[in-house]
Every structure is written in structure tokens, then in C-alpha cells.
């Protein structure tokens with residue numbers, strides 16, 4: 001095979017954004033699209049000569065594709081993924097790979113039965129030069145044993161108009177959550193990519209519809225604890241417009257401070273912190289320290305980078321940047337934060353996946369929320385929002 005016939009399932013905001021760069025991806029042949037509204041895909045049929053379907057499962061069963069890119073609302077990701085594997089198709093799934101860790105696990109188990117297929121998650125922030133620099137430093141041992149990690153993420157500001165733009169958005173039934181399941185899957189994935197999954201969410205505060213007319217969370221403050229005693233904080237909101245996005249990873253050997261758009265700073269300790277504090281005879285001394293500033297520089301290939309990597313993995317066995325199976329770690333961490341915040345109690349990881357399913361089903365069953373009239377303002381330009 002020298003070309004991968006790719007079908008896009010879900011031609012909304014994100015499906016459209018993906019299609020725009022397809023002609024730049026070597027080895028990708030765009031052959032099919034599925035969306036319930038044929039008017040939306042009419043132009044694609046004319047311009048790209050693709051086959052259009054009104055349902056993702058029709059596309060999967062059509063024989064027109066070798067691989068699918070799933071860009072529907074989240075709850076549909078696992079059943080479409082399972083159907084694609086059954087049909088012997090490679091899967092590139094938008095984030096999150098599922099709404100619950102339980103559903104994600106089912107896709108991972110199904111994939112194990114088809115190891116010849118590629119299963120990739122659209123965790124496009126893994127290609128960001130800033131986050132790649134952080135990952136490289138950690139892998140090189142620049143931080144050493146983790147002491148503390150803190151991430152304040154206020155770059156996900158969303159208006160009420162955004163939440164009103166789709167019937168499924170920001171409802172328990174249609175989306176399964178708010179900022180943790182829609183915007184933060186990127187950060188939760190990176191968080192686990194950098195420092196692993198904590199063992200416990202010791203406490204989380206989640207604000208349900210605190211700043212917007214929605215029923216799901218638009219603010220989260222979570223305290224975390226790691227196996228070695230290291231601590232963490234994860235703070236986010238869709239109602240703060242500062243754009244602050246600051247990650248601090250503190251370890252025995254050094255500290256990383258990263259903010260997209262700025263150089264990544266590594267504060268290196270001359271002597272590991274713990275050794276110094278235990279052995280220094282001085283009362284107010286600190287370890288010697290130097291600062292390295294890393295200019296990320298390179299351009300971020302973003303979504304195209306992940307799609308290229310997916311195609312190259314199929315055609316040439318290239319190593320995946322974002323194997324979908326890794327997506328369960330951040331997803332489960334988000335599930336745990338939500339459960340901790342709602343129940344006002346600590347939640348251990350790995351979580352009791354049935355317990356979270358129960359919590360979510362209760363939220364759906366007991367929902368009395370009335371969504372405002374959905375305003376269909378057409379597809380939005382997502383550039384700069386992810």
C-alpha cells in the first residue's frame with residue numbers, strides 16, 4: 001500500500017479543520033466523509049470527489065476507506081472505533097478517546113485483538129515545541145525525582161455563545177462533562193505524559209455552571225498526590241480570560257517552568273535539593289543554581305503533525321506520537337477530578353471505573369437542566385483555540 005484511503009466521520013468544526021490540510025499529507029487519500037446533513041458535505045463531494053454518507057457506520061462498512069478520522073461528539077468515539085476495528089480499519093480518534101475510562105478501556109481491549117491496526121489519539125499538543133521541550137528535559141533526567149507539579153490553565157476562555165452553539169455541548173447526556181472532557185483532555189494527556197498518573201486526587205473543587213448557563217463544570221481546582229509523596233495542583237476554568245497557561249515541574253535536580261509562546265526555563269540545582277537540605281551546615285544556604293533558557297523555535301505542525309504521523313505509522317511503521325491507549329491516563333484523571341469534586345471526597349487512581357459510570361448515569365438521569373435554544377451559527381474557525 002502506498003496510499004491510505006481516509007474517511008472523516010463528523011464534518012463539524014473539527015472535521016472541517018482537518019480536511020483543510022489533507023492535501024499537504026503525503027500518502028493520505030481523502031475518499032469519504034460522513035455527516036447526518038448531506039447539505040454540509042455537498043461541496044466536498046464536488047471539490048474532492050469523495051463519497052458522502054449520512055452516518056459514520058455506513059462509511060465504515062462502505063469499502064471506501066482503509067482508515068477513519070473520528071470527529072463526532074465524544075460519546076460516539078468508542079462505538080465508532082469498535083465498529084472500525086471490526087471492519088479492519090485503522091483509527092485516528094479525536095480527543096477524548098471516550099467520555100469514561102471504562103469505555104476507553106473497551107476500545108483498548110478491542111484493539112489488542114487487531115494489533116495490525118493503528119489506533120491513534122488526536123492529542124495534537126504533543127507536537128507543540130514547548131511541550132516537546134518539556135518532555136525532552138524530563139526524559140533526560142533534568143528534573144529528577146518529582147517533588148511538585150502545578151499547572152494553571154486559563155487559556156480555554158469560552159463565551160455563552162460557544163456553549164449555546166450545539167445541542168450536545170455542556171450537557172451530561174450529550175457531552176458527559178465540561179472543561180475536563182472538552183478543553184482539558186490535551187492538558188490532562190500532557191500532564192500524564194510528563195509526570196505519570198498521580199495515585200490520588202486528594203480534593204477537587206468543581207464549579208458546575210458557575211459562570212455560564214450550563215450544567216457541567218466550568219471551573220476546577222484539584223489537589224493531587226503521587227506515589228512518592230509528590231504533590232500536584234491542576235487549576236482551570238473557561239471563564240477567566242487572562243490566557244495564563246503556566247506549568248511548573250519541580251524535582252530534586254531542577255525545576256521546569258513552561259508557558260507556551262515563551263522560552264522554556266530549566267532551573268538546575270548544583271546539588272540535588274534533598275541532599276543539600278540534609279547535609280549543608282549553613283542555615284540559610286540554597287544549592288547553587290543556573291538557568292537554561294530553551295527557545296522552542298520550531299513551528300508546531302499541530303493536527304497535521306499527528307495525522308501525518310498516523311499515515312506514516314500505517315505506511316512505514318513510524319512510531320506513534322500519541323498512541324490512543326495512552327489517552328486513558330489523562331481521561332481517567334479527569335474522571336477522578338470530577339468524581340472527587342462532586343462527592344467531596346478523595347478518589348484513588350486507577351479509579352473504580354464502574355463507580356464513575358454510575359456517577360455519570362445519575363447525573364444524566366437526574367438532570368433537570370434546560371438548554372437555551374441552540375443557535376446554529378455555522379462552523380467556527382478553530383485556529384488558535386487548541
Ligand SMILES: NC(=O)c1ccc[n+]([C@@H]2O[C@H](COP(=O)([O-])OP(=O)(O)OC[C@H]3O[C@@H](n4cnc5c(N)ncnc54)[C@H](O)[C@@H]3O)[C@@H](O)[C@H]2O)c1
Nearest residue numbers: 010011012013014034035055056071072073074094095386
Ligand atoms: N483536537 C482538538 O484540538 C479539537 C478541537 C475541537 C474539537 N475537538 C473534538 O472534536 C470532536 C467534535 O467536536 P466539534 O467541535 O467538531 O463538534 P461539532 O458539533 O461541530 O461537529 C460534530 C459533527 O459530527 C456529526 N455527527 C454526529 N454523529 C455522527 C455520526 N454518527 N456519523 C457522522 N457524523 C456524526 C455532527 O452532525 C456534527 O456535524 C469532539 O470530540 C471534540 O472534543 C478536538
